[in-house]
Amino acid sequence: MSELTIKLPSTVNHSVTDIYNYTNVKISLPDRCPLCDEMQTPIFITSSGLEDGDYKFSIILECNKCRQHFLQHYKFNGASFSRMGIKTRYADQINFEYQFNNSGFNDEIASCSQKFVNIKHQLDIAEKMNLDELLKFGYRKAIEQLVWDYLKTYQEKSEKNLQSKSLPERIKLLNIPENNWISDLIAWVGNDGAHPYQRNQELTIIDMKNLSNLLVSQIQNLIQQHKYMEYHSKNK
The missing domain is CATH 1.20.120 (Four Helix Bundle (Hemerythrin (Met), subunit A))
Incomplete structure (x- = not known):
């Protein structure tokens, strides 16, 4: 499983306010495309921002086999390391969670x-x-x-x-x-x-x-x- 360090821009109401304010995060990339089911290392395209106090984010990947784009979601796991004064946090892959309530039912x-x-x-x-x-x-x-x-x-x-x-x-x-x-x-x-x-x-x-x-x-x-x-x- 390949690892990648990305920079998550800090956002307010999901809009980037300062391009120099970001969080370094080390993640493991998925080793299989959810669309064509081929084993591969996907290509990183971009990421969501990181709202203050939030622990989840998502990235867009491109399969290098079928060339389709797909999302992968992550959540910080609390671990981190520092090198030359720069802190990098770790995040784990998570499955997308549909949020429902009972509003459709009495x-x-x-x-x-x-x-x-x-x-x-x-x-x-x-x-x-x-x-x-x-x-x-x-x-x-x-x-x-x-x-x-x-x-x-x-x-x-x-x-x-x-x-x-x-x-x-x-x-x-x-x-x-x-x-x-x-x-x-x-x-x-x-x-x-x-x-x-x-x-x-x-x-x-x-x-x-x-x-x-x-x-x-x-x-x-x-x-x-x-x-x-x-x-x-x-x-x-």
């Missing part, structure tokens, strides 16, 4: 199933990376997790009881008006995502997302009803 959904929220965030990442073949089955997994957690929390179903039932059967336990057809359709499209053949070619990932949104909305309503019914029962 509190009822997030509190019922944090695992569902996590899976949905991973699906958002997969969609941004054009990993379309993973989405149908991924949405099925997300819905199955939400239904599972709801039935355990609000209907006090045991794991043993739920394990003996299929996903459509679990959805039907929700007792929502649309449970007969929506449970079948979600299972059908989700199963198509796991098989090399498609039994329901007319139903795309767009349909799976729409069906998922419908069911999530129904479960959110059920949670709200449960809370108000509980309050009414305690205070009547």
Whole structure:
């Protein structure tokens, strides 16, 4: 693994204010291109600046095989050395971290199933990376997790009881008006995502997302009803 010492310009609001104010950093370059997967030593192009108090930065590299540009992210590790009065810090490679919050979900959904929220965030990442073949089955997994957690929390179903039932059967336990057809359709499209053949070619990932949104909305309503019914029962 090749090493390189670079100069990170100090920035304020991500703008360089003094070209003579910089931090020396020694880094290890990646030994494989994430785009063509070839072993090689990439060419350093440029780096981001370094905001005051920040410990992370990124650099742009060029693969010397496929000539594509890619990003690599780093974080200072606390180690450093000085030579002739010049301090150089060390930084380690890190994977890019997507930052998400639960703003896309109501509190009822997030509190019922944090695992569902996590899976949905991973699906958002997969969609941004054009990993379309993973989405149908991924949405099925997300819905199955939400239904599972709801039935355990609000209907006090045991794991043993739920394990003996299929996903459509679990959805039907929700007792929502649309449970007969929506449970079948979600299972059908989700199963198509796991098989090399498609039994329901007319139903795309767009349909799976729409069906998922419908069911999530129904479960959110059920949670709200449960809370108000509980309050009414305690205070009547």
